[in-house]
Amino acid sequence: MTETSGLVLNGLSKRFSGDASTVLDNISLSIAEGEFVCLLGASGCGKTTLLNLIAGLDEPTSGTISANGRTSLIFQEPALFPWLTAGKNIELALKAAGVERAQRKEKAQELLRLVHLDKSYDQRPHELSGGMKQRVAIARALAQESKILLLDEPFAALDAITRDFLHEEISRVWKERGLTIVFVTHNVREAVRLGQRVLLLSSRPGRVIREWNIDIAQPRNIDDPQVAVLASEITAELRQEIRRHAR
């Protein structure tokens, strides 16, 4: 496997003005191209801040980010525009990415096929279920021709059955498209189910305190005994980190 870097963070720190505490402290991280990394941590570990920095929505206090290709960010809420149909939501992203008008419709339909929503081109967001909306959001993010996909607890608001399907979906899309993925979650099993590498962040300040390489064969199932064993090991570590904050 050639180790081309997809995303390199170097000494990344973030402090918000007026707030003495450091949110992110000296995070250095190298993510290979095509790698699937899960960031795990309790509340207050600055996961969302970290993704915002990578996505360019916010400026770091110090440190550098170098990304090999465009990034797109997917939120916990699907953030589809309710005045546009599913297809037109994707076409707006295509337009912003500079795709010519004549090609947009076909490309949007192709992306909808990729997430198994062939028939939803003309549907409005309110006619779609939570899982379907999030799949449209994934298709919209892919429309930006991004090589790096940042996901901020994307499935946290979904029910267990839907979440299970979306785990399969995102794994498949990741492989098919050769994407680099940074997936933030507070669900340990989800992290182990999906990631090639799981990073545990500490809270206040956010630092990478441990990492695990996940060698369990793909495709994995969230109920695999191996997933469960590793998840409980990581959970123990996570709890220890949380306990540290008890007064």
Next chain:
Amino acid sequence: MPADFEVQEVDDLATLESGLDALESSGEQEKRFTLKRLLLKSSPAFIAIAVVLGIWQLLFALKVKPDYVIPSPQMVWNSFTTQWKLGMVWPAVQNSITRGFIGFALSIAIATPLGILVSQVKFARLALRPVLTGLQQLPSVAWVPAAIIWFGLSPSTIYCVVILGATPSIANGLVSGIDQIPPLYLRAAKVLGLSRFASIRQVVLPAAFPGYLSGLEQGWAFAWRSLMAAELIAISPDLGAGLGQLLEVGRTLGDMSLIVMSIFLILITGICVERLFFAPIRKRVFRARGLLVE
């Protein structure tokens, strides 16, 4: 065998997902238009009108006041048919609606860029928002004497009053529509990499549209009221007839039936504009976004 199994698994996800999608997504159920539903829906309004007419007729029958103070419904109706035959009603309605629409259109043309400016530029917001809110409170009839001195008894006077009455509401509606946009949409626009101009056109304005629409509705109400105030005071043969002028004719003649008839015409015209113009737009916009509860 294992290879087969894997193919089946991939296939399975598509099938599983489409099954779950079908279970979870709400099929839009368009209710069919039937005469029965229309009657059912509009009957409460008719009952209310009948009750009001009944009380009115009763007051008349009891002779609480002489009939030149409280005329009967029949007298008002007779006044309407007489005036209609004299050719007084329709031109007045037409004139007022035309003036109202032109004044309203001019107000939209002024208020929309103004609202965008106030919402997007901090200095403009600090400077103009209090002025707009203040003007919204000011009864626009207060502008009539000033407008008559500025423009004389001309259509400009009427449009001036209508614009001053309607513009603040429309601009304020747009500003609060923009202020209430969920921050998530703006972040999504940023993530998509839309330029500032594209993000205003493609995200900010459509997202603010429901707020803008209620600003427009309120703006129309203010435009219509301002128009009546202006027509009632600014009377000249050059201006032609309007509903406000019809009201003033009734006052000078001491013809209470004509006055009540004019009030009804003003009311009914207002209701018609709301039902035929704003209600369908509002329904369409809200339904498309899944905001309509029926």
